[in-house]
Amino acid sequence: MKCQALCIFLFFFTLHFSSTAFSIDDKPVSIRWSGFIKNDFFFDSREVTSGREGHFLLYPRPIERDPVGSDLNAGHSLNFLAVQSRLRASVSGPDVWGAKTSAVLEGSFFGQTDLHINGLRLRQAYIQLDWGHTRLTTGQLWHLLFVPESFAGTVSFNTGVPFQFFSRNPQIRISHSPVDGLTITAAAATQRDFSSPGGPQTLSNSSLPDIQARVSYAINNRLLTGITAGYKKLLPRRVTEKGYKAHNTVAGMTINAFFHLKTNPITFKAQGTYAQNAFDGMMLGGYAVRQITDTITDYREYTSVNAISSWMDIHTNGNRFQAGLFAGYTQNLGTREALHKDILDPGNPNYGMYVRGENIRHVYRVSPRVVYNNGSFRIAGEVEFTTAAYAQTDDSGNLMINDKAQITQTSEVTNMRIILATYYFF
Numbered sequence: 001m002k003c004q005a006l007c008i009f010l011f012f013f014t015l016h017f018s019s020t021a022f023s024i025d026d027k028p029v030s031i032r033w034s035g036f037i038k039n040d041f042f043f044d045s046r047e048v049t050s051g052r053e054g055h056f057l058l059y060p061r062p063i064e065r066d067p068v069g070s071d072l073n074a075g076h077s078l079n080f081l082a083v084q085s086r087l088r089a090s091v092s093g094p095d096v097w098g099a100k101t102s103a104v105l106e107g108s109f110f111g112q113t114d115l116h117i118n119g120l121r122l123r124q125a126y127i128q129l130d131w132g133h134t135r136l137t138t139g140q141l142w143h144l145l146f147v148p149e150s151f152a153g154t155v156s157f158n159t160g161v162p163f164q165f166f167s168r169n170p171q172i173r174i175s176h177s178p179v180d181g182l183t184i185t186a187a188a189a190t191q192r193d194f195s196s197p198g199g200p201q202t203l204s205n206s207s208l209p210d211i212q213a214r215v216s217y218a219i220n221n222r223l224l225t226g227i228t229a230g231y232k233k234l235l236p237r238r239v240t241e242k243g244y245k246a247h248n249t250v251a252g253m254t255i256n257a258f259f260h261l262k263t264n265p266i267t268f269k270a271q272g273t274y275a276q277n278a279f280d281g282m283m284l285g286g287y288a289v290r291q292i293t294d295t296i297t298d299y300r301e302y303t304s305v306n307a308i309s310s311w312m313d314i315h316t317n318g319n320r321f322q323a324g325l326f327a328g329y330t331q332n333l334g335t336r337e338a339l340h341k342d343i344l345d346p347g348n349p350n351y352g353m354y355v356r357g358e359n360i361r362h363v364y365r366v367s368p369r370v371v372y373n374n375g376s377f378r379i380a381g382e383v384e385f386t387t388a389a390y391a392q393t394d395d396s397g398n399l400m401i402n403d404k405a406q407i408t409q410t411s412e413v414t415n416m417r418i419i420l421a422t423y424y425f426f
């Protein structure tokens with residue numbers, strides 16, 4: 001706690017005493033500070049699966065009965081939080097190797113985990129060299145499968161999760177624009193706060209970074225469309241439970257297509273994704289043990305658990321008042337290969353599902369919103385309806401899931417979140 005308090009003090013000390021423009025070795029350097037203070041007030045009609053004391057909502061929890069048949073998750077909740085407040089330093093300096101240089105340092109008080117909520121955490125920290133048609137970026141920034149120029153404009157901080165890939169990663173990225181409007185981008189990334197089951201080391205131990213590529217086309221600020229693809233390979237463990245060296249990996253590819261159109265009255269955004277093993281992107285899925293090939297050594301083979309998703313967001317473009325609507329759908333596709341029955345049984349010691357939403361077939365959400373802007377001040381309200389379809393159980397109490405981790409019979413539960421947020425931008 002003392003270290004955290006010292007970091008926060010030094011952060012704001014630097015902000016207070018730093019000049020907006022100065023020089024190093026007679027070369028000009030400028031810093032522009034920006035950010036916002038945001039307060040969220042939200043009510044949920046049901047218990048939810050979420051992060052940061054309910055702030056980052058994914059979906060409602062399933063029906064769980066107590067001995068007398070009452071649903072343990074059928075309770076209301078209310079919370080007020082300001083942890084999304086953010087501070088950003090944008091730096092520009094002298095040219096290097098004929099390129100314009102810039103850097104970004106951005107933090108918030110969201111914390112790395114629920115235990116660290118209210119603590120300062122690093123969001124983005126990157127350096128960019130820009131030669132005009134080519135840009136090189138190194139540091140932590142948005143994963144290429146997330147499109148900062150076209151994401152859901154929800155009031156809720158979930159920003160359309162779990163219907164879109166959401167992650168910031170340490171990476172090396174290069175972009176090239178051969179002609180006006182067309183941009184080709186490639187990136188190699190590792191994992192940090194957003195990681196696969198087992199932690200960031202499951203990717204780093206494979207000795208191969210998360211590789212991504214995107215082709216996009218833009219016309220002024222009116223139209224943006226493109227396709228992004230990513231491939232990663234994980235080594236879930238180095239040593240088996242029996243003490244033998246493990247070497248089996250699991251790989252997966254994720255691809256999305258996005259579209260953004262801005263007209264004078266409205267802005268429309270849409271995206272579709274096919275995701276393999278996208279747990280680290282806050283989506284449904286992950287990986288599973290396909291089979292145990294040797295019970296003496298505990299060698300295991302793995303397969304990815306896949307999902308599809310789509311979402312759209314539309315809002316008016318008024319300067320003072322805006323109205324918007326978000327809608328999203330995602331479905332757990334299970335695996336391509338059949339799994340051994342013990343892998344799917346949570347009561348079996350060989351259970352091997354490392355998945356977000358392994359008992360969920362699909363999730364859908366509709367959330368209308370209204371926004372009022374007045375200079376630097378904003379107040380916004382949103383009603384978010386999120387429904388999750390959970391696997392039913394048979395007469396023996398077993399989840400109705402087939403050998404490819406696909407859910408065959410479901411029952412739906414819905415949460416209604418009412419959220420009011422106030423912002424002050426600077």
